Amino acid sequence: MDTLRDKRVVLDDAAISRTVERMAMEILERHQGGDNLALVGIHTAGVPLAHRLAARMKKTADLTVPVGMVDITLYRDDVFIGLPHPIVGRTELPFDITGRPIVLVDDVLFTGRTIRAALDALMDFGRPKCIELAVLIDRGFRELPIQADVVGQALQTTPNESVKVMLSEMGTVEDQVMLREKP
Amino acid sequence: MDIPEMRHLLGLEDMPADQITSLLDLAHRMKEIGERPVKKVPSLRGKTVCHFFVEPSTRTRTSFEVAAKRLSADTLSLSASTSSLRKGETLLDTAHNLQAMAPDILVIRHSAAGAPHLLSRHLKAAIVNAGDGSHEHPTQALLDMMTIREHLGRLEGLNVVIVGDIAHSRVARSNLFGLTTMGAHVRVSGPATMLPPQIETLGATVCPNMEDAVEGADVIMMLRIQKERMDNDLFPSDREYFNLFGLTRERLRRARPNVLVMHPGPINRGVEIAPDVADGAESVILEQVTNGVAVRMAVLYVLASRHEETA
Numbered sequence: 001m002d003t004l005r006d007k008r009v010v011l012d013d014a015a016i017s018r019t020v021e022r023m024a025m026e027i028l029e030r031h032q033g034g035d036n037l038a039l040v041g042i043h044t045a046g047v048p049l050a051h052r053l054a055a056r057m058k059k060t061a062d063l064t065v066p067v068g069m070v071d072i073t074l075y076r077d078d079v080f081i082g083l084p085h086p087i088v089g090r091t092e093l094p095f096d097i098t099g100r101p102i103v104l105v106d107d108v109l110f111t112g113r114t115i116r117a118a119l120d121a122l123m124d125f126g127r128p129k130c131i132e133l134a135v136l137i138d139r140g141f142r143e144l145p146i147q148a149d150v151v152g153q154a155l156q157t158t159p160n161e162s163v164k165v166m167l168s169e170m171g172t173v174e175d176q177v178m179l180r181e182k183p
Numbered sequence: 184m185d186i187p188e189m190r191h192l193l194g195l196e197d198m199p200a201d202q203i204t205s206l207l208d209l210a211h212r213m214k215e216i217g218e219r220p221v222k223k224v225p226s227l228r229g230k231t232v233c234h235f236f237v238e239p240s241t242r243t244r245t246s247f248e249v250a251a252k253r254l255s256a257d258t259l260s261l262s263a264s265t266s267s268l269r270k271g272e273t274l275l276d277t278a279h280n281l282q283a284m285a286p287d288i289l290v291i292r293h294s295a296a297g298a299p300h301l302l303s304r305h306l307k308a309a310i311v312n313a314g315d316g317s318h319e320h321p322t323q324a325l326l327d328m329m330t331i332r333e334h335l336g337r338l339e340g341l342n343v344v345i346v347g348d349i350a351h352s353r354v355a356r357s358n359l360f361g362l363t364t365m366g367a368h369v370r371v372s373g374p375a376t377m378l379p380p381q382i383e384t385l386g387a388t389v390c391p392n393m394e395d396a397v398e399g400a401d402v403i404m405m406l407r408i409q410k411e412r413m414d415n416d417l418f419p420s421d422r423e424y425f426n427l428f429g430l431t432r433e434r435l436r437r438a439r440p441n442v443l444v445m446h447p448g449p450i451n452r453g454v455e456i457a458p459d460v461a462d463g464a465e466s467v468i469l470e471q472v473t474n475g476v477a478v479r480m481a482v483l484y485v486l487a488s489r490h491e492e493t494a
Contacts, residue, residue, distance in 0.1 A: 071212070073226075074216075074224035074225070074226040074254075074484075075224060075225060075226070076226070086209065086484065086485065086488065087208070087209075088209060088212040088213075089212070090212070090215070091212075091215060120225065121224075124219060124220070124221035124223070124224075125219060125220060125221070126220065
């Protein structure tokens with residue numbers, strides 16, 4: 001599976017920290033007062049990112065924003081070319097999403113299909129006031145009409161490149177966003 | 184990924200431990216879907232699941248039906264009385280006719296052991312054994328293992344006692360295969376007429392006496408007395424059976440304090456199990472039903488995704 005080779009570091013530990021801070025500020029600005037706001041991370045990397053954003057908001061605005069998570073495996077449109085032993089992550093929304101502004105959080109925005117699936121998953125839990133999208137990296141090549149509202153960094157890529165986000169919560173030594181390439 | 188791919192679910196006899204674990208993990212996630220306001224995910228949209236129940240069944244069939252619907256599959260169902268088997272058609276002919284309707288998965292229950300295996304050799308659909316005679320009932324054993332794991336956190340090293348008509352029980356066989364693969368110790372108990380010879384060779388310890396069997400047990404599984412499978416009377420009376428092998432509060436005291444009491448249903452109160460035990464705090468009988476749906480969702484999901492790739 002790991003036939004990709006590392007090309008260059010897009011964001012290092014410090015840069016990720018700054019970017020997350022800026023994203024948190026942008027989300028706060030968009031939601032003056034942040035009433036009822038909730039964050040929902042998409043498995044896997046979106047979940048720790050959502051928690052980091054919430055921690056930032058707590059620190060800068062003393063605002064407690066609840067965090068949920070969705071797994072989109074069962075909502076994918078490519079399940080039948082999927083893995084032999086599908087691993088479905090936890091979906092947990094410890095608050096009622098109905099009537100709330102929700103910010104979906106993911107690490108990389110690429111084709112938009114994951115986001116489409118996440119929107120479907122969320123809708124099964126209620127009727128949010130609105131849903132916005134925040135991503136750490138937007139690497140282009142959309143296949144659906146989906147755009148992010150808050151972008152950490154827009155990145156020019158080619159189709160045979162891949163962007164890997166590594167966060168310490170997922171067991172890596174340090175935070176890093178790596179651009180990789182098929183040899 | 185060195186877990187072998189699953190084309191059909193025919194039994195647990197040859198299923199490796201990591202495959203069982205992977206199915207149970209998936210079932211655990213599937214369970215959450217049943218707790219949502221919208222109890223449905225679109226993953227099997229456009230797939231057809233055919234439930235072919237040649238032997239009567241209400242709960243297993245309903246459970247499979249609910250599982251398929253929660254995954255958005257289309258379902259059709261045939262029973263012995265509505266199928267042409269009544270008109271003299273052979274099982275294989277009926278099955279070929281079903282195949283012509285192109286189901287992706289065929290769930291079959293049949294009174295003959297090996298019927299699902301026969302179909303798996305002739306049909307394109309993925310086959311799920313929903314009980315074949317006295318042979319296997321893999322989804323029941325998976326849901327039992329799921330329930331045990333949820334409560335006790337593991338399967339390895341547990342003492343699991345299966346009591347009742349072991350000889351006629353596909354539930355006992357599938358559980359015996361699955362549980363021993365997962366490292367549990369399985370004891371069986373019941374009237375001598377209901378204990379198959381050589382059952383020790385499958386890894387079970389035989390305890391002819393119920394008191395010995397439940398001593399220090401982590402889990403007690405009571406089997407239903409299946410009168411429909413008995414050719415002649417294997418025990419003198421319901422009352423005698425209850426006196427010797429019925430699960431009473433008194434017998435339960437010999438087990439571990441946090442013992443689980445299980446039963447695949449439908450229960451015969453006062454025959455296999457005392458009513459106060461069936462309704463007691465140790466009983467997880469209704470949870471087994473809930474977990475049954477989750478386990479069947481996991482099985483259907485895995486088989487549907489495999490089928491496409493290898494077809």
